[in-house]
Amino acid sequence: MPSAVAIPWGDEPPLELKLPDSWPEPEVIQPVLGGSIADYQAALTTALDAPMGGMDPIEALVGPGSTVAIVVDDPSRWTPVREALPIVLDRLRASGVSESDISISAGVGRHHAVDAEAMRRRVGDEVAASYPCFSPPVDDLAQYEDLGTTADGIPVRVFRPVAQADLRILIGSVLPHLQAGFGGGYKLIFPGTSHRSTLGAIHRVGLGGDAGALLGSIAEANPMRRAIRRAASLLGPCVSISHILGPPGQVFRVASGHPDAVQDHLAAEAARRYRSPAAEPADVVIAGNAPWPGDPMQSFKVLLNHRSACRSGGALVGLFWTDPTEIDRSFPMPVMRAIAATGAPGGVVMRRGLAMADRVTAASGSAASFMVRWARELVVDRDVLVYAPPLRDRIGPRLGPIRLFSDPDELRHRLARLMPSSGSAAPRVRIFPSGGLTYCPSASVKGP
Template identity: 30%
Template sequence: MTEVPLGEKSITVGLPSCEVTTAVPDGGESVDVESAAERAMRDPLGDPLAPQVDAEDSVAVVVTDVTRATPDDLLLDSLLAELEDGGVAREQVTVVVGLGLHRPLTGEELDEALGEHADLAVNHDPDRTRTVGTVEGCPIDIFEPVADADVICSTGMVEPHQYAGFSGGAKTAVIGAGGESQIRYSHGPEMLARDGVRLGRIDDNPFRGFIDDAGDAVGVDFCLNVTHGPAGITGVAAGDPRRVVESLAETARTALSVELTEEYDAVVAGIGAPKDANLYQASRAATYVVLGANDPLRTGGRVVLPARLPEGAGEGRGERRFHERLSTAESAESLYEELRTGYEPGTQRAFVLARALRDHEVWVTHSECPDLVEDCLMSAEAEVSDAIDPGSDVLVVPDALNTLLV
């Protein structure tokens, strides 16, 4: 019996007729976020924040949205205290929720995520951007309140990312508060096909390099990031975005790697809230398993995703494009070949999922919208046991989005 997350709770996976192996990384040790953030601000990787600001400066702090479990309220406590030490009053700060092409946060969600700082928050609008520079010939468009700020900071979660290797750093601002231009370029088929664009890798990763250079064009001055694992938040770092990502990626890699020596008929990939809110986000677990450093599946093996999906495919612009492409495709192979020629921002998740579906089936269990799952080239069942053949060799990865299979 193995526990895997489902929404805010968990379920027990019982497969008595199968040989079951569980992949649980070491996970590291949790830290107290508040005190760790204060220490990181006192000893940053690079220049401290307070000397970088003047009393009359306007400041934009770009924070993550509900798809990442970042303790933004606590990180804002530390950032705002440091800005105050530099003479910047609270009313001079705008907190921008970095949505990318995801849906806006509701007032209730802003209150829950940002606490007493919710009154400073505005949702990013990808249709209200200004070009601030170019990188690799791509215009870098940024949300106007960020472009207008004298100083730009960001929070972020440094966690395994399909393209960037690890998220965090300048990515929160460049993508979260960006326009379609850089999202189209960085998430397009040409970029995603480049050598080095892969889960868990930041060195010589063209996607990561583009994000960092775009962060310079935007003018991201300072970031305060965390990383996490099964134990909770396991590290906090502040300062230069590149150095912060390098430091926390090393912490995450050590805590989250699991070495495999066998192949399996099925992988049960746990997700849980907030990533199992919709199919766009939940499908990441399948591609992290199949397209990571070590695909653990035998030929014909399948990935099983327990996911509630209360938002269906998702409600943002990118999620709608993802659903439209999958639900109208004849097959994963035909969709993959079609998308190789180009697509709109947001559709990259359909492209990467189609790539995985060419070799392996994906089954979704426990969802509130099984018909939608079936319309999107995947299979739906009520229980995990219904999606796995008796006698299978099964790998259970309880936290698939935060486990590096190597």
């Protein structure tokens, strides 16, 4: 009988995952979580004093009359934004920069807008009260500066307070990303503070072939990251303050300096800590969404990050801790309910139709093309089962071809029935308890 596996479960006790009794012992892949920073303020100060990429410290880049746009990642990440901002703001003020010349924008891209309450939680009450804070409206072209077009045809339209500043300071983290290899750096602007036409064009650059071929890849080999860097060349100076994160409260590294130098340096460490060891694809892959916050739509990225670990025809299982208040942060509840209402027949139609929808949206240049590609690669050739009680209770047992569960025993019994039907009565199982950190790229990926 396989032993139970403890899955981190938000701020609750771990979820004890039990597999069918007849299955062999699973392989459990954990991230490398040693060596966290004991004194974050001291580590950030050291990083700011010694920037990477040949840049001068922030205070040497600005002075009285300078305008500064700070861009922070949105609440779907757990970057220590509140802790970093006071240190950065103190340096700017000491250099003579007026509070009225500093803005703070959340790099939301096409994620849910950050309202005033969420912004206060993100940046702190005092900062929110003292500085103009923005959640860029992705569709209001009047609020964007047109900086031209890159050589590969991407329109560069950036939120005006960010585009017009003398200096941009980007505060984020380097985590595995399905299209950009790793998130962080210039990605906070492209697509974080870009108009929908820009973010759609950048995402479409990364649609060629299997998404697993981009996950965890180095910048030089990643078409989306190259497109981001070309777009960034039309901006003025930028400084990146970026992190390697573990579970909330753990920071392993913080670095500052030129965004490209910081990105490449930290991506190499993220790969060392979080890339899955090479192995033959398993029959069943189970991934928890820890430490992602409880947004189920963002959590589906966890399954995509581990899709290459699962053989075609196998089963992908997501264990999604879900905050009931975050259920529709990334995907409107009415749309989810409409999909759920189609039941099993709708799931069959969607699975068959996604391949065609992928071809149509890619050919038409639709901004939705990358979402359709992810959906196709997730569900077309694997069974997808998700344990997320709040989501199951809200919309029912299905989200198109995806089966939802609120009872762990029901999930286990379903898995036991699936494997004999696929010829794997004693399946090989890989489990990623902290799937929001770990990732498994395609074997062909050239990683850092």
